[in-house]
Amino acid sequence: MFGKILIANRGEIALRVHRAAHDLGIKTVAIHSTADANAKHVRLADEAICIGPPPARDSYLNIPNIIAAAEISSADAIHPGYGFLSENARFAEIVAEHRIGWIGPEPAHIRTMGDKVEAKRTAARLGLPLVPGSDGPITSLEEARAVADTIGYPVLVKAAAGGGGRGMKVVPTAADLETALGAARSEAKAAFGDDTVYIEKYLGNPRHIEFQIFGDGQGHAIHLGERDCSLQRRHQKVLEESPSPALSQAERNRMGEICANAMAELRYRGAGTIEFLWEDGQFYFIEMNTRLQVEHPVTEMVTGLDLVREQIRVAAGLPLSVAQADVRFRGAAIECRINAEDPETFTPAPGLVSDYHAPGGLAVRVDSALYNGYRIPPYYDSLIAKLIVWGDTRGEAIARLRRALSEFVIGGVKTTIPLHQRLVDxxxxxxxxxxxxxLEQWLAGRAESDEGTAG
Known part of the structure; x- marks a missing residue:
């Protein structure tokens, strides 16, 4: 087992990793920018090292400085959390080259699944169901027209290296294809430095269902059920729950087994999430995230398993602590992402937290690095807390969530707590x-209603 882990991240996920490591008796090293000198994970870690100024490119994305911090502190391993460098295959390779443990998948798997075209090819080989579309990158307008005519309009042009909706264009008719193709390529080039795109069938009204998997890298893998992440705004998840209210137990078992078998064949190591669109009883693979997810606590609440602890164990060469037959799913869990944003306009709202009170009670969990007097910096993602609740039934979980939201106090800054309070009703x-x-249709309807009232 590792003796000391460097946490290459910040905020609530850095604190989450620190706590899991300490539960295992492992010391932690926090890295931080100058803007995060007073962050909670910095205060609680056994050691802390400043790696640069506030911009992420100069600190949390600065690979030489992170490696230097690991070497200075004699860290045995690096945990990347999520975001930043967590899905950077080259970073994982550099970590290994410096004989430091990497708490994550093999670099080859990160690279494969990070390229959406290659990920689709791999998924097809592993038997995962795909959205009908191009077999690879689209290289010409003529090829795009042929694919779109075959699968039928509307279609979706997507950036191969994309994410968060960037480089993604809906094409309603053949007359719109040329313009959409050019726009997607330009956007992808600007956002990712890669203008490679592909085409797939546009689904009319799907849900976003993802399966949590875990592999030991030796050919054994399990699934930990699904999460429904359909409540999204601009392709960003807002609320997640498990189990999905849309799936039957038969669908859940079938797809979970398919995902686990695929990861066993791939000899995948660590935590991963296989994401699907689901419509009319059919699953369609869209991507795989080779890291811990923001919404991993939902799975922890319904299974009772500590996913970060499991990541650390597997990376240290230990077997999975449970077999598939040992996994027990119980009750329902829901997570609300609380952002420092205006709940109406979604404009980021960093600033000083003048009052902080987290809700409590049975089966209520808050993952947050906030404290009274903390100043939320303007340089990073606006996620500041995750409220997770569990109940024997979905109805009980919703009732508990409603109560917990009413207790949650974050003073001094605007947050999205009011948005969630409206959603749960x-x-x-x-x-x-x-x-x-x-969610976007509901938000648009509310905006129109507010304008009508004001008029």
Whole structure:
């Protein structure tokens, strides 16, 4: 087992890794920018090393400085958390070249799944169901027209190296294809330095369902059920729950087994998430994230397993602590992402936290690095807390979530807590009847209603 882990991240996920490491008796090293000198993970870690000024490119994305910090502190391993360098295959290779343990998948798997075209090819080889589309990159307008005519409009042009909706264009008709193709390529080049795109069938009203998997790198893998992440705004998840209110137990078992078998064949190591679009009882692979997810606590709540602890164990060469037959799913869990944003305009709202009170009670969990007097910096993602609740039933979880939101106090800055308070009272949410388009349509309807009232 490792004796000391450097945490190559910040905020709530850095604190989450620190706590899991300490539970295992492992010391931690926090890295931080000058803007994060007073962050909670910096205060609680056994050691802390400043690696640069506030911009992420000069600190949390600065590979030489992170490696130097690991060497100075004699860290045995690096945990990348999520975001930043967590899915950077070259960083994982550099870590290994310096004989430092990497708490994550093999670099080859990160690289394969990071390229959406190659990921689709690999998924097809492993038996995962795909959205109909091009077999590889689209290299010409003529090729794009041939693929679109075959699968039928509307289609979706997507950046191979993309994410977060960038380099993604919906094409309603053949007349729109040339313009959309050029726009997607230009956007992808600007955002990722790579203008490679591919085409797939555009699904009308799907849900976003993802399966949590874990592999030991030796040919054994398990699944830990699914999460429904359909409540999204601009392709960013807002609320996640497990189990999905849309799936039957038979669908859950079938797809979980397919995912676990695929990862066993790939000899995948560590945590991973296989993401699908689901519509009319059919699953379609969209991508795989080769890291811990923001919403991993939802799975922890319904399985009772510590996913970060499992990551550390597997990276240290230990076997999975449970077999598939040992995994027990119990109750329902929901996570709300709390952002430092205006709940109406979604404008980032960094600033001084003048008051902080986290909700409590049975089966209520808050993952956050906030404290009273902490100043939220303006340089990073606006996620400041995750509220996770569990209940024997989905209805009980929603009731507990409603109560916990009413107790949650974050003073001095605007947050999205009011948004979640409205969501948990919506009839469609209460019925579990929503898709990836529902939240944006609901927000647009509220905006129109507010304008009408003001007029």
């Amino acid at each position: 919506e009839p469609d949410f209460l019925a579990g009847d929503y898709s990836i388009k529902w």
